[in-house]
């Protein structure tokens with residue numbers, strides 16, 4: 001079995017740094033509706049694409065410039081723009097109904113956890129994965145934004161109880177929320193497990209959960225009225241504010257990070273992240289880390305047969321059957337995959353990480369969910 005570190009405790013040594021702007025931004029627009037075209041000149045903050053599903057979100061130019069290429073996968077912006085920025089929107093003067101949610105969504109805020117009335121609002125303040133410290137950094141350095149975000153979230157949801165889940169031994173607070181300490185070990189940082197630790201219940205319908213990265217974004221929108229155009233990423237132990245769409249090649253060059261033949265570059269975290277296939281790929285809003293892994297340390301997944309060892313079942317915190325789900329997904333028997341617990345899986349990645357045969361279990365699970373979602377079935381992303 002692979003030897004890995006599950007602790008979420010990290011030491012913060014620096015404040016947040018700004019990533020230098022690249023010459024080009026490469027936005028990933030696969031499955032999005034593109035709202036601009038080749039040759040258009042964009043102002044910073046202008047919308048470039050939106051998700052076709054209600055609540056799917058919108059994506060904006062992190063810098064002004066000219067659109068030099070658009071295809072099914074990506075949209076390229078040459079960063080030649082000046083200092084002009086789209087006009088801000090005063091979200092705090094708006095009522096708290098559907099119109100505010102629509103505006104927030106249009107500014108790039110994920111609103112799926114902000115609608116309706118909630119009994120409990122849980123803020124997940126744990127670092128999402130081992131080696132990633134963005135949550136810890138924001139709880140230390142983003143307090144003004146987090147307070148503004150929490151005020152807006154509470155205005156929308158009117159919860160009777162607001163809880164900030166923090167790592168055990170940590171005394172951090174946000175005004176308006178009681179702090180509850182949670183075990184700082186992966187996978188206990190995942191939303192579903194944080195909610196269970198705080199409420200004692202599994203998937204309670206009257207509870208909403210947001211992580212501090214999303215709360216920070218909400219607070220920035222509340223304070224500035226401007227759309228979200230950056231993501232915070234842990235790279236080589238430091239946290240960087242990175243414009244969305246920044247090519248990975250630019251990050252490696254600026255930070256002097258070397259890669260070797262056989263290495264994989266993973267966007268996200270070591271358990272849930274996705275390896276990229278091109279250094280020209282631009283970072284997404286949900287990419288909270290960048291890792292370079294060698295095939296010696298973490299062997300690549302392969303198209304191997306399951307040997308029925310049962311390790312994935314033992315590892316699964318959702319108590320489902322990853323080996324059977326993956327076999328169904330492999331042969332496109334998606335409805336059968338649901339019967340083995342597909343929709344209860346919260347994509348922790350532990351099954352894939354610990355599979356002796358190195359089967360791409362998480363990829364199969366995500367594939368099955370995406371196929372069912374496209375058919376209008378399947379509840380969970």
Ligand code: SF4
Pocket residue numbers: 312315316317318319320321322344345346347348349350351352361362365
């Ligand atoms: S990713 Fe694998 S281990 Fe994690 S909840 Fe889903 S099936 Fe279980």
Ligand code: SF4
Pocket residue numbers: 305306307308309310311312313322323351354355356357358359361
């Ligand atoms: S860990 Fe891998 S090889 Fe073992 S039962 Fe699960 S899928 Fe099969």
